[in-house]
Amino acid sequence: MFSAVLRGLSAFHDSHPFAAFATFSVIAIGLAYAALAEFFKPAGLRRGKTGRPPKLPPGPKGLPFLGSLFDLKEGRTDPEFKWLRGLSTNYGEMATLHLGAKTWVFLNSKRVVSEIIAKRGSATNTRSPMPVSSGIVSHGHRRSLLMTQEKWAEPRRVMHSLLSGSALKQYGAWQEMESTQMLAEYLFKPQLWYRHHYRYANSVIVRIALGERLVKSTKELEDMQNLVTYFVNSVGTSMLDWFPDLARLPTWLQFGRGQWDALDRWNYDVYSSWWAPVRNKILNGTAPPSFARDTLLHKDTKYTGSDEDAMYVAMQLIEAGSDTTREALNIMTMAALEHPEAFAKARADVDRVCGTGENVRLPMLDDMEDLRYICAMAKEVLRWRAIFPTTPDHTASQDIDFEGYHFPTGTGFVINTIAVGAECENPEDFCPDRWMDGHETDITHGLWQFGGGRRICVGYRLAQRSLFINIARLVQCFNYEANGPYNPKILNLEATDEPFPVKVTVRSPAYKKLIVAEAERDGVLQDAKLGREKL
Ligand code: HEM
Numbered sequence: 001m002f003s004a005v006l007r008g009l010s011a012f013h014d015s016h017p018f019a020a021f022a023t024f025s026v027i028a029i030g031l032a033y034a035a036l037a038e039f040f041k042p043a044g045l046r047r048g049k050t051g052r053p054p055k056l057p058p059g060p061k062g063l064p065f066l067g068s069l070f071d072l073k074e075g076r077t078d079p080e081f082k083w084l085r086g087l088s089t090n091y092g093e094m095a096t097l098h099l100g101a102k103t104w105v106f107l108n109s110k111r112v113v114s115e116i117i118a119k120r121g122s123a124t125n126t127r128s129p130m131p132v133s134s135g136i137v138s139h140g141h142r143r144s145l146l147m148t149q150e151k152w153a154e155p156r157r158v159m160h161s162l163l164s165g166s167a168l169k170q171y172g173a174w175q176e177m178e179s180t181q182m183l184a185e186y187l188f189k190p191q192l193w194y195r196h197h198y199r200y201a202n203s204v205i206v207r208i209a210l211g212e213r214l215v216k217s218t219k220e221l222e223d224m225q226n227l228v229t230y231f232v233n234s235v236g237t238s239m240l241d242w243f244p245d246l247a248r249l250p251t252w253l254q255f256g257r258g259q260w261d262a263l264d265r266w267n268y269d270v271y272s273s274w275w276a277p278v279r280n281k282i283l284n285g286t287a288p289p290s291f292a293r294d295t296l297l298h299k300d301t302k303y304t305g306s307d308e309d310a311m312y313v314a315m316q317l318i319e320a321g322s323d324t325t326r327e328a329l330n331i332m333t334m335a336a337l338e339h340p341e342a343f344a345k346a347r348a349d350v351d352r353v354c355g356t357g358e359n360v361r362l363p364m365l366d367d368m369e370d371l372r373y374i375c376a377m378a379k380e381v382l383r384w385r386a387i388f389p390t391t392p393d394h395t396a397s398q399d400i401d402f403e404g405y406h407f408p409t410g411t412g413f414v415i416n417t418i419a420v421g422a423e424c425e426n427p428e429d430f431c432p433d434r435w436m437d438g439h440e441t442d443i444t445h446g447l448w449q450f451g452g453g454r455r456i457c458v459g460y461r462l463a464q465r466s467l468f469i470n471i472a473r474l475v476q477c478f479n480y481e482a483n484g485p486y487n488p489k490i491l492n493l494e495a496t497d498e499p500f501p502v503k504v505t506v507r508s509p510a511y512k513k514l515i516v517a518e519a520e521r522d523g524v525l526q527d528a529k530l531g532r533e534k535l
Contacts, residue, residue, distance in 0.1 A: 040065060040100070040101045040243055040245070041101070042067065042098040042099070042100070042101055042102060042103040043101065043102055043103045043128070043408065043409075043410035043411055043412075044056055044096060044098065044102075044103025044105070044407070044408060044410070044411045045098070045103065046408055046410070047408060048396075048398075048399035048406075048407075048408025048409040048410065048411075049398055049399050049408075049409045050399045052399065052406055052408075053406070054406055054407065054408045054411075055404070055405050055406040056096040056103070056105065056405060056406075056407065056411075057091065057092070057093075057094035057095060057096050057105060057405060058091050058092075058095065058096065059087075059091055059095040059096035059097050059098075059105075059106075060090075060095075060097065062097065062098055062099075065100070066099075066100060066242075067097060067098030067099050067100060068097045068098065068099060069099050069100060069242060071083055071097075072097065072099060072236075073236075073237075075389075076389050076390060079487070079489040079490050080489060081386075081389055081418040084106075084389055084390070084416055084418040084419060085418055085419060085422065087106050087108055087416060087419060088108035088109070088416065088419035088422075091108075092108070093107070093108050093109040093111065093112045094106065094107060094108065094112055094405075095108065095416075099242055100239065100241075100242025100243045101242060101243045101244065101245065102128055102242060102393075102412060103410075103411050103412065104393055104411075104412040104413070104414045105407065105411060105412070105413050105414070106390070106414050106416045106419075107413055107414065107415050107416060107420070108416045108419035108420065109419070109420060109423060110420055110423055110446065110448065113415050113420060113448050113452060114452075115402065116394075116400075116402065116413050117394055117413060117415065117448075117451070117452040117453040118452050118453050120400060120402075120453075121452070121453030121454045122454065123396055123397055123398050123400055124394040124395065124396055124397075124400070124413055124453060125394060125397070125453060125454035125455055126152075126394075126395045126396075126397050127152075127392055127393055127394070127395055127412075127455075128244075128393050128395045128410070128412050129244040130235065130236070130241045130244070131238075131240045131241060131244050131246075131247035132234060132237075132238040132240050132241050132247075132260050133231070133234050133235040133236070133238075133241060135247070136240075136247075136257070136260045136261065136264055137231060137234055137260050137263045137264045137267060138264070138267070138312065139264055139267070139268050139308070139312070154303070154304055154305060155305070155309075155313045156458065158291075158295050158296065158301065158303050158313065159313070159317060159458045160458060168461055168462065168465065171204070171208055171462065171465075172365045172465065174204055174207050174208070175204055175365065175462075175465055175466055175469055176364060176365060176469060176522075177522045177524060178200050178203050178204050178207075178524075179200060179466075179469045179470050179473060180362070180515070180518050180519050180522045180524060181200070181203075181519060181522070181524035181527055181528050182196045182197070182199070182200040182470065183362075183473055183474075183477060183515045183518075183519070184515055184516065184519040184524065184525060184528030184529075185199070185528045186474075186477075186478060186504060186506075186515075187506060187512060187515055187516070187528075188528060188529055190478075190503075190504040190505065190506075191498075191504075193333065193502060193504050194326075194330060194333075194495075194497075194498055194499055195218075197325075197326045197329040197330060197470075198221060198225060198322065198323075198326040199214065199221070200325075200326075200329075200466075200470065201321065201322040201323070201324075201325035201326045201329070201466065202214055202216075202221060202224070202318070202322040202326075204321070204322075204325075204462075204466060205317060205318050205321035205322050205459075205462075206274075206318055206322075207290075208290070208291055208317075208321075208462075209290060209291045209292060209314045209315075209317050209318050209321075210274070210275075210278045210290050210291075210292055210314065210318075211278065211287055211288040211289055211290025211291075211292065211293060212278070212288060212290075220273075222496050223270050224270060224274075224318075224319070224322075225323065225326075225496055226496065227266065227267055227270050227319070228319050228322075228323045229323075229494045230263055230266075231263070231267065231319070234260065234263060235392075238256055238260065239255065239256075240254060271311055271312070271315040272311070274315060274318070275292075275311040275314065275315060278290070278292055279292070279297070279307070279311075282297050283297075291314065291317070292310070292314050296310040296313060296314060297310060317458075317459075320457075320458075320459065321459050321462065321463075324387055324459075324463065325463055325466050325467070327387050327491075327493045328378075328381055328382060328387065328463070328467055329467070329470055329471075329474075330491060330493060330499055331381050331382075331384065331385045331387075331491060332377075332381050332467075332470075332471055332474070333480060333500075333502055334385065334488060334491055334500065335377075335380075335381060335384060335430045336475075336480040337480055337481070337482050337486075337488070337500075337502065338430060338488050339429070339430040339431075342377065342380075342430055342431065342432055343475055343480070345373060345432070346373055346374055346377050346432070346471070346472075346475040347475045347476060349371055349372075349373040349374060350363055350371065350374065350472050350475060350476040351476070353367055353370045353371055354367070354476065357510070360510065360511070360514055361514075362473055362476070362477075362514065362515075362518055363469065363472035363473055363476060364469075365465055365468065365469055367472070368441055368465075368468055369441065371468070371472055372436065372440040372441065373432055373436070373440075374468055374471055374472045374475070375435075375440035375441050375443070375464075375468060376432040376433065376434075376435035376436050376440045377432040377471055377475075378443060378464060378467040378468055378471055379432070379435045379440070379443055379446075379447050380430060380431060380432040380434065380435060381467065381471070382443075382447060382449040382467075383421045383424075383447060383449065384421075384430045385491060386417045386418055386421060386449065387449065387493070388417060388449070389416075389417055389418050390414045390415065390416055390417060390418075391414060391415040391417065391448075391451045392414075392451075392455075393412030393413065393414050394412065394413045394414075394451075394453060394455060395410060395411070395412045395413070396408070396409055396410060396411045396412075396413070397409065415448050415451065415452070417448060417449055420448050421448075421449070443460060443461075443463075443464040444456070444460060450463075476507070476511070477506060477507050477511040477514070477515060478504050478505065478506055478507060478511075479504070479505050479506075479507055480502055480503070480504055481502070481503050481505075482501060482502065482503070483501035483502055483503040484501035485501075486500040486501055487500075
């Protein structure tokens with residue numbers, strides 16, 4: 001039979017050589033396409049561990065092979081986030097997207113986020129492989145944010161002990177002191193308001209992680225901020241991240257590999273320049289208390305990673321902790337320009353608790369229970385303009401059945417924070433009052449901007465306290481007005497220079513006096529007066 005087919009093909013080739021060539025080519029291309037399509041089939045279209053066929057929510061069809069990759073790229077950078085909003089209006093609470101060899105289900109409502117990310121957290125706590133962003137540009141150590149479950153458990157264990165419970169009390173004093181310095185910097189250099197946000201955020205987390213107050217030049221700080229921006233922008237921009245099997249090819253066949261290796265080297269050098277002096281002091285016994293000294297490099301804590309792992313854990317904490325807090329304070333500034341009525345209400349709340357005139361004092365972290373409008377404002381800042389329009393994927397480590405759907409192992413779940421944040425009345429308005437529900441002091445109650453489940457942001461309590469103390473003090477002491485045209489939807493969060501034009505002035509000479517006195521008492525007045533070259 002087979003030889004008869006061969007004889008027939010041979011005869012066809014002899015009699016019609018051109019037609020035969022065309023036919024064979026079409027067949028070969030078809031077979032190659034089918035083989036590749038099978039090899040790169042998105043995770044959500046495969047059978048999972050139970051062997052049952054998938055049943056997924058609806059979603060855009062996308063292109064062959066690439067799926068909706070182009071839409072995702074544009075959708076996450078559009079200042080209006082129309083595409084991300086559309087996923088909710090067009091497909092409902094869940095929308096399935098095939099992205100290269102991955103399948104991500106976008107969770108568009110609080111209800112499904114709570115069901116999948118929180119209630120089923122033990123089955124949705126890993127991440128899909130990202131060879132570039134969590135491997136190549138991280139010197140093979142992987143970014144904690146993107147680590148898969150097996151790799152992540154150890155760094156998460158040590159980070160957790162650092163950022164919860166009693167440790168927060170100790171950090172509170174540092175947060176208040178750095179915040180006082182920030183107010184003084186606002187006084188002396190109001191035009192650099194955005195840099196003061198970064199110095200504050202960076203200084204707090206550097207002190208926690210490495211034990212010392214920040215002594216870095218503007219250039220070093222900019223390097224660090226740029227590094228984070230490049231890293232964040234590297235996530236999902238390479239085909240290797242969407243087709244992780246391609247990372248098994250020889251490196252010379254991996255398109256664009258050179259630029260990722262260069263980013264890795266830069267990253268490694270910047271990290272080492274921050275880490276090495278601290279490590280040396282720890283080794284020769286002269287280092288002050290810190291997460292690095294007392295946890296990562298301390299023999300009693302049994303941290304199982306290598307020295308280099310420790311560096312990546314400490315430095316990633318600094319990365320994750322400083323840029324986000326800085327960005328949130330920039331969003332607060334935009335809210336002050338756009339919604340002066342909310343700003344005035346917040347100031348009245350602070351004045352009620354901290355007084356005015358002769359008896360005025362700065363708000364402290366202990367005022368949180370009494371300053372609930374400020375707590376609500378911190379939540380609204382994060383809802384109103386999302387720092388992360390989508391969270392990283394929470395990938396299923398087992399098959400999941402939910403409301404008639406069957407999600408196979410390997411399906412990723414992503415919180416669409418734009419759609420979820422718009423589940424309220426007049427979502428475009430900046431309205432802290434919407435959070436005055438008795439849960440103001442619990443920043444994750446009803447708010448998914450820190451992610452959720454077992455991968456919830458390690459630093460959310462620290463971040464909450466930073467936002468609280470700084471929002472309370474800034475609304476109390478300073479006035480904001482626009483200093484030129486701007487677009488309220490474009491925050492330029494990545495900019496190292498002024499992201500939008502703002503004129504900041506101190507509320508009155510009495511507040512100037514208060515800030516100077518407090519900065520002097522905390523011993524940070526001189527630091528605040530220094531030029532930005534060394535702080
Ligand atoms: C406004 C401030 C912040 C926001 C909006 C934010 C947001 C997030 C989000 C969305 C995630 C992913 C969560 C998930 O996958 O469900 C995350 C993870 C993380 N965040 Fe934050 N974050 C902030 C501040 C901080 C701070 C201050 C620190 C450190 C001190 C920090 C450290 C981390 C780390 C280490 C992870 C990785 C957690 C893991 O994968 O297990 N973040 N953050």
